Structures are given as C-alpha cells and as structure tokens.
Amino acid sequence: DDGVKVWVNGKVVHANNVERGIGSADDKAEAVLKEGWNDFLLKITQNVMGCAACVRIRDADGSVIEGLRFDTGAAR
Numbered sequence: 001d002d003g004v005k006v007w008v009n010g011k012v013v014h015a016n017n018v019e020r021g022i023g024s025a026d027d028k029a030e031a032v033l034k035e036g037w038n039d040f041l042l043k044i045t046q047n048v049m050g051c052a053a054c055v056r057i058r059d060a061d062g063s064v065i066e067g068l069r070f071d072t073g074a075a076r
Helices: none
Strands: 004-008 011-016 040-044
Touching: none
Parallel strands: none
Antiparallel strands: 004 011, 004 040
C-alpha cells in the first residue's frame, strides 16, 4: 500500500515510491537467490489510510520454487 523498496541479501532489487492502494501484482522484481537462507527486507512507505503488503516469491517462469522455506523471525 503506497511505495515499496525491496532488498535481497543486502542489494536493492526493486524500488517504486508511489501513492496507491494495495494490489497483489502491482510490482515485480527479479533477484538471484543463493543456496541456503537469504535475507529479504521489504519497506513500505505510507501516505494515507492503512498500510499493507503482499509478497509472492516464484521462479523466473512463475512456477512455485520447490523446497522454499521462510522464517519471519517472529518466534525468536
């Protein structure tokens, strides 16, 4: 919801500072993942109303990445 900036393993892979409502496929970015754990950081800029984000991680052809796991760190 509004602008977005995305880092993968410390490298900016996408930035789009806009004012808009949330949409599930408004932005697409490409990043190369390394074997093992990868760091993913998403920054949302907020102008008015609520704040939200949608993230979908897929292979380059749009297919599901087999064996992909994630950890939000929330339980630590």
